[in-house]
Amino acid sequence: MQTGPEPNWLDDEEMDAWIQVAIALARLPHALDAQLLRDAQLTHFEYEVLSALSEAPDRTLRMSALADLSYGSLSRLSHVVTRLEKREWVQRFPCPEDGRFTNAVLTDAGWDKVVQTAPGYAANVRSLVIDRLSRAQIRQLAAIGKRINAGSPPAR
Numbered sequence: 001m002q003t004g005p006e007p008n009w010l011d012d013e014e015m016d017a018w019i020q021v022a023i024a025l026a027r028l029p030h031a032l033d034a035q036l037l038r039d040a041q042l043t044h045f046e047y048e049v050l051s052a053l054s055e056a057p058d059r060t061l062r063m064s065a066l067a068d069l070s071y072g073s074l075s076r077l078s079h080v081v082t083r084l085e086k087r088e089w090v091q092r093f094p095c096p097e098d099g100r101f102t103n104a105v106l107t108d109a110g111w112d113k114v115v116q117t118a119p120g121y122a123a124n125v126r127s128l129v130i131d132r133l134s135r136a137q138i139r140q141l142a143a144i145g146k147r148i149n150a151g152s153p154p155a156r
Contacts, residue, residue, distance in 0.1 A: 046084060
């Protein structure tokens with residue numbers, strides 16, 4: 001016997017929309033990883049870390065800020081940065097403003113890796129999403145994404 005209010009079930013139109021989102025959420029990470037692993041020997045998460053550092057002032061971010069930007073836990077980020085350090089694409093050092101924090105910096109070799117990888121990544125994103133939509137749909141998709149993501153806490 002159920003107590004409490006009746007669940008607010010999805011109607012057919014809402015269910016169809018949700019199924020499409022769920023399929024995209026399942027399909028896109030695999031497709032992004034596959035291309036990056038094949039062409040650049042990077043996972044999508046590794047590329048996102050390198051890319052975030054490439055866009056940061058002085059190519060440097062606190063590890064905590066980098067975890068927030070990449071939607072990964074600090075623990076997961078630390079493991080990934082260790083792998084990237086072994087490839088000499090990233091270095092870690094104490095934050096000069098506050099030694100309690102650690103900064104990550106993109107090395108010149110890491111910058112070169114991002115520059116080499118970005119065109120293939122962009123082509124894959126274009127093929128998977130952008131080229132399938134009209135300009136109006138791209139604007140709608142951006143607005144929908146902003147609405148869904150507004151106020152979303154970082155993944156932890």
